[in-house]
Amino acid sequence: MRTVRSILIGIAASVALVFSVTEPRIGFVDTATASPASDFYKQIELLGNAIDIVRKYYVEKPNDEHLIESAINGILSGLDPHSSYMSAKSYREMQTETRGEFGGLGIEMTMEEGLIKVVSPIEDTPAFKAGILAGDVITHLDDEPVQGLTLAQAVDKMRGPVNSKIKLKIIRKGTAEPIEVTLVRAKIQVQSVRSRVENDIGYIRISLFSEPTTSGLKRALKDITEKISAKKFRGFVLDLRNNPGGLLLESITVSEVFLKGGQEIVSTRGRSAEETQRFRARRGDLDTLTRGKPLIVLINGGSASASEIVAGALQDHKRATIIGTRSFGKGSVQTIIPLGGDFGALRLTTARYYTPSGRTIQAVGITPDIEVLQVEPEELKGKTDTKGESSLKGHLKTGDKEEAGSQSYIPPDPANDAALNMAFGLLRGTATNPAFPPVKASH
Template sequence: MIRKASLLLVGALIGGATITALSQMPLRVSGVANAAASDTYRQLNLFGDVFERVRSDYVEVPDDAALIESAINGMLSSLDPHSSYLSPKHFRDMQVQTRGEFGGLGIEVTMEDGLVKVVTPIDDTPAYKAGVLPGDLITHLDGEQIQGLTLSEAVDKMRGPINTGIELTIRRENVAEPVKLTITRDIIRIKSVRFREEGDVGYLRVTQFNEQTYDGLKDGMDEIAKKIGSDKLKGFVLDLRNNPGGLLDQAIAVSDAFLQRGEIVSTRGRNADETQRYNARSGDLANGKPVIVLINGGSASASEIVAGALQDHRRATVLGTRSFGKGSVQTIVPLGANGAIRLTTARYYTPSGVSIQAKGITPDIEVLQELPEELRASGAETKGEAGLRGHLQGEGEEQSGSQAYVPPDPKDDAQLKLALDLLNGVQANSAFPPVGDQKAAVPN
């Protein structure tokens, strides 16, 4: 039996899917398996007993569908922070988001200790303009506590008609008083690639990996080369800071845009025969020009695939601060009219065979930003995947925080400034250009 599913590499409530076929494993029957199955059936009977007791004796008549949905959510959320149930509505919403347009505030979120935790605000959205920061914990919506709500319920409350306002009460690390922000809802149109010329250097900002990302990147590179001139173009800055991830196929396509050959990424499930490897095809859109990739503590998942592939192949120098460390693959399994489940099914590995789960990509050149006065106490840091309760364990986990701040004014952006100085030859660093450009990494 073949089932259709979707690989999703991203934090909660973002992204969409590339369709892939997964073969069901044959059922193996043994005495041990029979005993385990018998025990499982006893546990399912226990669930049925509790469900019937709640239906018959609870002080108010419960909603059967809501009970079942909550039970499924509880089962999946107990596995790791990225597995969850998607109701039919939320499944449709996810598909719309994947196409790059949806309604809301413009923040990527997950749930931590009963509160909504901001992974990152999306560039040029109401949340971004209002000053929402990665790592913020949202405690109240319009004065009502979030504690006790599921992530889906909290997100539903944040969504609503455009041009209507909502007040977010935020707990910010090392800030004594709660921060209150009033944000006006709007249609969030995600233009996932923005570009401009910085003198003779091309600047490419990728905010997430949706269905338009590769085409947007290619158009941007073509436009930059046309305006600057291929002979004068000194190289590219690929900015993946605070990019929470998105579609696996788009991460592979963006990596492939700069690589001539070799492995880009592999995904490995719990069974050896589930390993899949994705390789580059001939053709470098940058025509061998130098590339510097910018990352920080808000760069997650698909962003880390790109940074890891270009770093391992010595095709680019990675600059900034350590990335988020989300090295797991989520498969979207449709359930017909009943929505879908998002289930963690594999870990992904960089070309050299390294898993960055709960560890992140370490930049070749570390550069911290100068923080404004109001952010110095918190350090504008995120603890990344290792800071999420119930995360999959990773080898060599990194528990310390990583800075995730990008100044709104490029003139104050120390990471971008150094990248441009290196490409223009104003400054030098032993990590740029990388030695052994494009030599294929050997998987472990």
């Protein structure tokens, strides 16, 4: 039986009220299992001595709690961009976020060179409505520089009472002067699944993977199949563009809606072979929801982690044709490890994940079967491209295969959406491409 607890597989090491993909398969840490190597304990003693010296001789009396949190943060942030320490407050808020309801701005972000980099704004949030773009770099919060803050500290500053205001100073690629934007904090209830009927095609948009996502997908499929007759029905478009990730379990249960029972969805591999886990689609009545109709999945440079798991599984099993631009390339699993009491938790990278065919996504991403580039407005050209996982300092390496990011711009008017229109054309037969429908290997 699968045991998926609190695994986050999203982009950011922390989120300004957003998401990551994580697996809570580890509970409390048993220090008795630590390595007895004497050199290691000498280094631990060195750390203790350094903290003791700071406590005794720093020009102002330091806050002990802040000292320890900073030390833990330093250890974790030196590992990779996605490992971090969460205070008790941050840990409680993260648990709220994964339920798809939280307060804040709605920005998926990471830390780069000491500044906050926007990975993606979440749809229908203050950040999205204010025009915050993927790739924007936030340098100041209410005129205070973010340089020197940890990501968790920056996130805390972005949080605040609903309807309160915060001013962001932003550097945007291609813009000579910094941009100042004032946002009003809101209670964000994320509707992760939206759908509509496009005459003879069912369109489904998943903006992130939170606890309600799979149930929302099933409702959308039921609604679509009731509105379109079987004879008229051409197929589905599943839009995962600018979806930054979310819960591993939801990426698995979303994938199995479109797959056959027993088909592998994803595997995670830790430090040793014994830590490998494989997740497969369960049998059920889910095939009746999709009727086996053709499926096209849309991705771009803002599609990360859980989105890449779904796209990779459907691509490997030839269940869907993938259209768009290369995805972000976040192929690692973060496990939330509670420290007990009121001491918060660690978000620690514990594994990499692989598609059913054994492909790594880390710093490589998912390459679409059909690349479709979007024409951008003149004022946005080159400003919305993501650099991808491979651009993050300290990212887990993947040999010489690493790829840069790609486009993340989606036009607000569907009539101008090149990838979406290509998908509609292929499903209706007004456009052709050798990659559609996908050809399954013969045995």
